[in-house]
Amino acid sequence: MKSRGPYRRHSTPFKLQLCQDIRNGVIGRRDAQRTYGVSANLIQLWLTQFDRGELSDEEAEASVIAATIRLFTQTFIAT
Numbered sequence: 001m002k003s004r005g006p007y008r009r010h011s012t013p014f015k016l017q018l019c020q021d022i023r024n025g026v027i028g029r030r031d032a033q034r035t036y037g038v039s040a041n042l043i044q045l046w047l048t049q050f051d052r053g054e055l056s057d058e059e060a061e062a063s064v065i066a067a068t069i070r071l072f073t074q075t076f077i078a079t
Contacts, residue, residue, distance in 0.1 A: 012055065018043070019050035
């Protein structure tokens, strides 16, 4: 197995969509691992969080808003 280098961060919308797809049978865990290069343990962690309600649309929306604010700040305030 090759090294991927520095740690990657996955957005909440990505995690939420992946968990919904797995739970709805759109994609299997093994296919998700191969397609997105995510470990089985990480997928299991996200599914546990998803089942507990710790991954939510509110979190996904908040992360999108935060990214938009960062982009706005970098674009208009930094110049």
